[in-house]
Structures are given as C-alpha cells and as structure tokens.
Amino acid sequence: AQSVSQHNHHVILSEAASLELGCNYSYGGTVNLFWYVQYPGQHLQLLLKYFSGDPLVKGIKGFEAEFIKSKFSFNLRKPSVQWSDTAEYFCAVNAQNDYKLSFGAGTTVTVRA
Amino acid sequence: GAGVSQSPRYKVAKRGQDVALRCDPISGHVSLFWYQQALGQGPEFLTYFQNEAQLDKSGLPSDRFFAERPEGSVSTLKIQRTQQEDSAVYLCASSSRRDSRYEQYFGPGTRLTVT
Incomplete structure (x- = not known):
C-alpha cells in the first residue's frame, strides 16, 4: 500500500508570496499523482495530475507541480499567491492499475490580503 | 452539468443507531468510491464499485459498514450500530x-x- 506525507500542516503567506507545498510518497512501483484542493465550504476538486511524460505539470489557477522520481516527491508550487488561494491542499497517489487514492493529511494554506 | 451529490449533508446519530448515507454520482460514471475523512x-479509502460490482472493500473498517450500488448508479453506505469513532465526513467520488x-x-x- 502507498503512504503519502505532506510536510506542512499549516502555511500562512501574504499575497504575492511564492508557495511550495511538499509531498512525498512511499511506493516502489509506477504511480499516478494528484493534487486536490478544497476551498472553504466547497468540495474537493482536482488541481493537477501526473501519470507520465513531462515531470513538470501545470494545473488550473497558475499551479504547477514537479515529479521527482528519485526523491519520491511531487511538490506543488505557485509563484505568486492570491487571497483566493486560501484553501486546504491534498496530495494523493494511486498505483498504476489501482483505483483507490491514498491521501496525505493535507496542508491548510492561509493567504493574508 | 450536475456534480456528485450526497445526502444528508449532516447526520447526528446516537451511539448504536443505524445510518444510511446516499450518493448520486455524475450520470454515466461507471466508477464510484467511498472515502472516510476524520x-x-x-x-481514507473505504470501497470501490465498477457499475454495480463492488470490486474492492478492503478499506471498510468493520463488518458494521456495508455499501451497495444495486443498479450501477446511486450508492448507499450503511453503518450499523454506530460508534463514536465512526464520526467523520463520508465522501463519495465518481x-x-x-x-x-x-x-x-x-x-x-x-x-x-x-453522540
């Protein structure tokens, strides 16, 4: 089974600051990687995903993530955050040919205006 | 189009009561998942359906938990004899x-x- 760890529980930033959220997973085989976001009062929605190809993937709202296979990492980045990026962010993994997602504990991001 | 809907949104049960949670997936979606979020x-994964077939129930924490999707669309997660440790948000995905x-x-x- 896979496990996912997110390094930061709560991050507080000012608008226009850069954001990087760490995600590491443990699994020896081929994986699919996802970042989901949950805005206040809303349901989980997909930010971006990686399953093959270019390890730098771009998602919605200016987010990107880089898959580093040797480090078992899939860190999420955004160069300049906005107040509307205040949300909880979850990294998730599933093994190739396995449907169930394993989630990290989540990182709450608070952006101060 | 309509997204995944769940009902009820909030449920308070007394310890020992049975509860039933409903999920309406996006129309036409063949795969349906239940997760529990403490x-x-x-x-955390509970169970997975492909159409009406329950292909994986490895995440169900005990035999008090039961899920079904009899016609391959709507799904129900049932918890019998609820315990305090069952308090959580139950998420459905398709x-x-x-x-x-x-x-x-x-x-x-x-x-x-x-409670």
Whole structure:
C-alpha cells in the first residue's frame, strides 16, 4: 500500500508570496499523482495530475507541480499567491492499475490580503 | 452539468443507531468510491464499485459498514450500530473511466456525528 506525507500542516503567506507545498510518497512501483484542493465550504476538486511524460505539470489557477522520481516527491508550487488561494491542499497517489487514492493529511494554506 | 451529490449533508446519530448515507454520482460514471475523512486528516479509502460490482472493500473498517450500488448508479453506505469513532465526513467520488489515471469527482460529503 502507498503512504503519502505532506510536510506542512499549516502555511500562512501574504499575497504575492511564492508557495511550495511538499509531498512525498512511499511506493516502489509506477504511480499516478494528484493534487486536490478544497476551498472553504466547497468540495474537493482536482488541481493537477501526473501519470507520465513531462515531470513538470501545470494545473488550473497558475499551479504547477514537479515529479521527482528519485526523491519520491511531487511538490506543488505557485509563484505568486492570491487571497483566493486560501484553501486546504491534498496530495494523493494511486498505483498504476489501482483505483483507490491514498491521501496525505493535507496542508491548510492561509493567504493574508 | 450536475456534480456528485450526497445526502444528508449532516447526520447526528446516537451511539448504536443505524445510518444510511446516499450518493448520486455524475450520470454515466461507471466508477464510484467511498472515502472516510476524520477531522484533520486526509480522506481514507473505504470501497470501490465498477457499475454495480463492488470490486474492492478492503478499506471498510468493520463488518458494521456495508455499501451497495444495486443498479450501477446511486450508492448507499450503511453503518450499523454506530460508534463514536465512526464520526467523520463520508465522501463519495465518481469517475467516468475504468482507469486509475482519471480524475475522481468528489461530492460535498456527509458529516456524521455520533453522540
């Protein structure tokens, strides 16, 4: 089974600051990687995903993530955050040919205006 | 179009009561998932359906938990004899393809509180 760890529980930033959220997973085989976001009062929605190809993937709202296979990492980045990026962010993994997602504990991001 | 819907959104049960949580997936989605999210944690997998077939129930924490999807669309998660440790948000997700790479679309969840 896979496990996912997110390094930061709560991050507080000012608008226009850069954001990087760490995600590491443990699994020896081929994986699919996802970042989901949950805005206040809303349901989980997909930010971006990686399953093959270019390890730098771009998602919605200016987010990107880089898959580093040797480090078992899939860190999420955004160069300049906005107040509307205040949300909880979850990294998730599933093994190739396995449907169930394993989630990290989540990182709450608070952006101060 | 309509997303995944769940009902009720909130449920308070007394310890020992049975509860039934409903999920309406996106129309036409063949894959359906249930997850349990405890406070301050990420969602944890409970069970997976492909159409009406329950292909994986490895995450169900005990035999008090039971899920069904008899016609391959709506699903119900039933918890018998609820315990306080069952208090959590129960999330349903659906996906259009039988492919692990495809996005799972999540519903708003049902927050269950067992008193």
